[in-house]
């Protein structure tokens with residue numbers, strides 16, 4: 412999963428012609444692995460929002476799960492799109508710090524977990540959450556007339572700390588948007 416993250420991020424940096432910044436930004440990285448067990452399904456509720464809509468406060472997130480689907484992604488036209496994992500697939504999510512780095516070119520993915528009323532099995536999922544330790548600055552190449560600078564430099568751990576005081580509801584725009 413780590414290699415997948417590195418490969419995708421290298422492609423993103425190359426795509427924007429700023430690969431020269433890749434090594435210095437990513438040289439110090441914190442990755443956490445999460446194994447998530449959802450509540451046992453209860454027949455008393457018709458449908459259950461198992462994880463409320465949110466964006467991840469990481470740079471990127473890679474998720475994997477099998478057996479019990481439920482992940483939904485919000486599209487640009489405000490539709491919720493169910494994501495049906497195959498047991499061998501992973502989903503790569505752009506998160507808040509990547510939105511900052513890209514100066515809003517890559518929006519942080521809004522997602523939630525919604526488990527079907529007919530589901531009787533317990534849902535488990537597995538995630539790789541990636542944070543870069545260095546302060547994240549928008550590359551100057553990604554700032555132009557059409558895309559004026561939209562964020563102040565971001566230290567992702569300070570953002571996480573600030574969120575603790577806001578019950579996790581502090582958005583990246585509110586935290587470091589210009």
Ligand SMILES: O=C(O)CCC(=O)C(=O)O
Nearest residue numbers: 447467474482524536538
């Ligand atoms: O379980 C999932 O598929 C999503 C988990 C998730 O969004 C998260 O841990 O931030």
Ligand SMILES: [Fe+2]
Nearest residue numbers: 465466467522
């Ligand atoms: Fe998430």
